[in-house]
Amino acid sequence: EVQLVESGGGLVQPGGSLRLSCAASGFTFSNYAMSWVRQAPGKGLEWVSATGASGTSAYYADSVKGRFTISRDNSKNTLFLQMNSLGAEDTAFYYCTKDLYSSGAYYFDYWGQGALVTVSS
Amino acid sequence: AIQMTQSPSSLSASVGDRVTITCRASQAIRNDLGWYQQKPGKAPKLLIYAASTLQSGVPSRFSGSGSGTDFTLTISSLQPEDFATYYCQQNYVYPRTFGHGTKVDIK
Numbered sequence: 001e002v003q004l005v006e007s008g009g010g011l012v013q014p015g016g017s018l019r020l021s022c023a024a025s026g027f028t029f030s031n032y033a034m035s036w037v038r039q040a041p042g043k044g045l046e047w048v049s050a051t052g053a054s055g056t057s058a059y060y061a062d063s064v065k066g067r068f069t070i071s072r073d074n075s076k077n078t079l080f081l082q083m084n085s086l087g088a089e090d091t092a093f094y095y096c097t098k099d100l101y102s103s104g105a106y107y108f109d110y111w112g113q114g115a116l117v118t119v120s121s
Numbered sequence: 122a123i124q125m126t127q128s129p130s131s132l133s134a135s136v137g138d139r140v141t142i143t144c145r146a147s148q149a150i151r152n153d154l155g156w157y158q159q160k161p162g163k164a165p166k167l168l169i170y171a172a173s174t175l176q177s178g179v180p181s182r183f184s185g186s187g188s189g190t191d192f193t194l195t196i197s198s199l200q201p202e203d204f205a206t207y208y209c210q211q212n213y214v215y216p217r218t219f220g221h222g223t224k225v226d227i228k
Contacts, residue, residue, distance in 0.1 A: 035217075044208065044219060044220075045159075045210070046219065047210075050215075059215045059216070061216045062122070095164055095165075100167070103152075103153075104153070105153040105170075105171070105212035106212055106217075107212060111165055111166070113164060114164055
């Protein structure tokens with residue numbers, strides 16, 4: 001059974017940093033691209049970042065480019081999201097997702113339970 | 122970035138109704154479109170990918186169609202467990218973008 005378990009969320013002051021982790025199990029982690037998707041409370045979904053199976057490629061939403069860094073440790077089946085210079089607009093549930101590849105495109109076929117990041121003084 | 126416009130933003134329907142949600146992309150995206158269902162307090166769930174391919178385990182009352190810029194999600198006979206918010210999302214190009222969602226509630 002595929003499981004994705006996020007950790008590292010919490011309350012952080014504006015301008016601060018936080019690192020999210022996502023522990024994956026139930027599939028061969030090193031074979032799959034992975035992503036982060038966020039959702040502000042009561043709002044819609046926003047794709048944040050993605051990385052390829054090897055971790056050598058990374059993609060970011062314009063809203064987080066230059067502040068967030070996605071990475072992965074395939075030896076530990078773990079995905080990370082380093083978040084710097086956080087602002088109130090980054091307050092959201094952050095979901096780790098496994099990517100399904102089909103005909104040249106990727107889809108989010110498994111999701112974690114989400115980690116809440118709250119940016120507030 | 123490609124804009125995804127869903128309509129309607131909400132709808133009220135009864136059990137057994139046929140429900141159709143549309144999604145329009147601001148430029149052509151081939152068939153690189155997914156549909157997701159989200160229930161309150163839960164993570165989203167992939168229903169359909171590549172515009173019309175049903176994800177494993179998803180009931181056959183869900184179907185998707187479309188290509189280019191116009192797409193449709195259809196629920197042939199609405200069931201109680203289908204009351205949720207539905208999102209379309211393009212995977213043609215980065216940044217991947219979602220529609221704003223369609224909330225389906227009970228009439």
